[in-house]
Amino acid sequence: MAKGWTFQSLIDAKMTVMAQCHRAPCNHNQVLDLVKLRDRFGPDAPAMADDLIPKLRCAKCGGKKVGLIYTPDTTPNAYGKAKGG
Numbered sequence: 001m002a003k004g005w006t007f008q009s010l011i012d013a014k015m016t017v018m019a020q021c022h023r024a025p026c027n028h029n030q031v032l033d034l035v036k037l038r039d040r041f042g043p044d045a046p047a048m049a050d051d052l053i054p055k056l057r058c059a060k061c062g063g064k065k066v067g068l069i070y071t072p073d074t075t076p077n078a079y080g081k082a083k084g085g
Contacts, residue, residue: 005070008043010034014073017047019056023063030059 010017011034020029037047045051049068056066 004046004048006044007034007038007041007047010047011038016071018069020067020069021058021061021063022065022067023058023061026058026061026063028058028060
């Protein structure tokens with residue numbers, strides 16, 4: 001297994017990954033479809049920012065200056081379940 005996040009580990013952890021264009025004045029953002037990415041690249045494909053950013057392009061302006069925001073599951077008790085509670 002790869003070091004760090006994979007597409008499947010992000011899906012299993014119910015993480016959300018948002019891409020944001022850093023090209024002014026665009027600043028478009030979009031939540032990535034992790035299931036589609038897993039199906040395209042494989043469940044064990046690395047999904048760290050350094051792995052994904054070179055593959056991304058803004059859907060609005062076509063720019064390649066893209067950043068990623070990883071957000072954990074924020075549903076009630078998600079932290080307790082992750083810690084075994």
